[in-house]
Amino acid sequence: MCGMPQPPVRSTPTRPPRPDASMSLLTNVMDHSLDDGYAEAAARKQAAGEGGLPKTLRAKLGLAVGLVLAALVVTVGAAQARVAAPVVAKEREELVDRVEKETQAADELEETVDKLRADVNARQREALKSGGHGEQADLVSVLSGAVEVRGPGVKLVVDDAKEAGSAAGGDARGSSGFSDTGRVRDRDMQRVVNGLWESGAEAVSINGQRLTALSAIRAAGDAILVDNRPLVPPYTVLAVGDGERLSRAFQDSADGLYLNALQENFGIRTNISAQEDLRLPAAPSVIVRTAQPAQPNTETTEKGTS
Numbered sequence: 001m002c003g004m005p006q007p008p009v010r011s012t013p014t015r016p017p018r019p020d021a022s023m024s025l026l027t028n029v030m031d032h033s034l035d036d037g038y039a040e041a042a043a044r045k046q047a048a049g050e051g052g053l054p055k056t057l058r059a060k061l062g063l064a065v066g067l068v069l070a071a072l073v074v075t076v077g078a079a080q081a082r083v084a085a086p087v088v089a090k091e092r093e094e095l096v097d098r099v100e101k102e103t104q105a106a107d108e109l110e111e112t113v114d115k116l117r118a119d120v121n122a123r124q125r126e127a128l129k130s131g132g133h134g135e136q137a138d139l140v141s142v143l144s145g146a147v148e149v150r151g152p153g154v155k156l157v158v159d160d161a162k163e164a165g166s167a168a169g170g171d172a173r174g175s176s177g178f179s180d181t182g183r184v185r186d187r188d189m190q191r192v193v194n195g196l197w198e199s200g201a202e203a204v205s206i207n208g209q210r211l212t213a214l215s216a217i218r219a220a221g222d223a224i225l226v227d228n229r230p231l232v233p234p235y236t237v238l239a240v241g242d243g244e245r246l247s248r249a250f251q252d253s254a255d256g257l258y259l260n261a262l263q264e265n266f267g268i269r270t271n272i273s274a275q276e277d278l279r280l281p282a283a284p285s286v287i288v289r290t291a292q293p294a295q296p297n298t299e300t301t302e303k304g305t306s
Contacts, residue, residue: 117282121146142203145212145283149203152243153278154250158184158192158259159234161267182267184233186219188259192237193217195255200246201239203280207231210283227284234269243274 121141141147161182193211196204204211209226218225224235239246250256251272262268 121282145203145210148280148282149240150277150279151202151240152274152276153201153203153238153240154196154243154247154272155275155278156192156196156237156239156250156272157234157270158189158237159269160184161269163267183222184224184235184268186217186224188262188268189224189235189237190217191255191258195250195253195259196237196239196246198255199241199249199253201241203240205238205280207236208281210281212283215283238275238278238280240278240280243276247272247274 138147142149164182189206193204193206206217206226209215209229209231211226215227216225218228220230223230225231251260259268259270263270
């Protein structure tokens with residue numbers, strides 16, 4: 001005998017939890033932003049008549065005096081700044097005028113020096129020509145950098161990497177203590193110039209500064225100095241010589257390969273091209289302070305003639 005069918009078991013419906021049930025701490029903080037202790041203290045103060053603006057005449061006078069003093073200090077400071085502004089502006093204008101005048105005077109002196117140097121060179125050439133050494137004098141003047149030269153050659157532009165200054169790490173090109181930043185160093189330019197001389201250059205200049213046997217390429221921080229004059233990148237090197245041949249010889253030399261390695265490994269930007277007509281200025285100074293012309297040995301001359 002089959003029993004009666006049992007009704008399906010129905011579970012008792014449960015009440016859904018509150019959405020913020022898991023955030024009771026945050027809810028409590030939001031609902032009670034002010035601590036109860038602070039609220040009670042504020043209520044007691046208010047009941048006792050404390051807090052807010054001062055009640056007694058003495059307290060009110062003290063507050064008024066303090067506000068007056070604060071306003072006086074602000075007013076005096078503003079007045080002093082207004083009075084001092086014209087004085088500072090005048091001093092600045094005077095300083096700018098002095099700098100401009102001194103710069104103009106230095107330019108005039110430099111022009112005078114150039115004229116005197118040209119006159120001395122002309123007199124030297126004239127004296128040598130009168131002694132039958134005209135061609136030799138011209139050659140010596142060109143090689144020493146004492147005169148302006150013109151002719152074919154190569155133009156080599158060397159510039160810092162685009163991201164110069166952002167690289168980090170040790171300097172892979174030496175142990176000078178500087179981190180490698182993609183900048184062209186003084187030793188890099190030294191190798192470039194020496195490579196051009198070795199490849200057959202007859203005259204070389206960097207950013208308009210003529211190089212001679214007395215020239216020095218040094219560094220002051222990250223700046224490159226040529227004969228104690230700071231240069232700004234890009235560094236344009238002009239070398240007079242047989243253009244195509246000089247360019248090939250330099251690129252195949254050890255210094256040319258060194259420059260190519262800088263370009264590949266450090267992002268140094270270079271560009272070399274043969275030029276049909278270059279003009280290089282004369283060197284600013286070719287004064288020899290130590291070397292003296294060798295005098296003929298009189299004893300050897302007397303023995304040879306006897």
